[in-house]
Amino acid sequence: MDYLTIFYIVVAGLLLWIVSSISQMRSDITRININLNKIAEQVGVPDTITDELKSLILEGKKVEAIKKYRIATGFGLKEAKEYIDSLSK
Template structure:
């Protein structure tokens, strides 16, 4: 009986650690993307993803734009939707 409780506690701890790690990785990816975008701007690399996203928005394909941005950046749904909403303004 005690082994089941101990196993459950270890499993819960492991799950919490995994969720925390995923959150940290997403945060790191977002930070890396910000730095990459700043560097690309300084070097003069065109921002083609934003142009593609704006094109999708003009075609009323907001969900597709959010998916494309998530794929390109690795960000979560909330962050991607906020960014796409900011392009709409």
């Protein structure tokens, strides 16, 4: 094997590791958010973000609701859109 082939194999391995790490982080963030929401509910913290998102959806500002949710949670576009769609139903 020449050095270029080895280089490509190493780069491919690094990319796979990065993608796997990002996927794991998203999964961790989802789990943490679920736990935080449960804690907030038990101690009586109002869920103002969901109320605000529902209000934006009713006003026809779905894109703005997705943006706000992404900022609040750190989720990607796909996850945020799916969540906003679930609130729309």
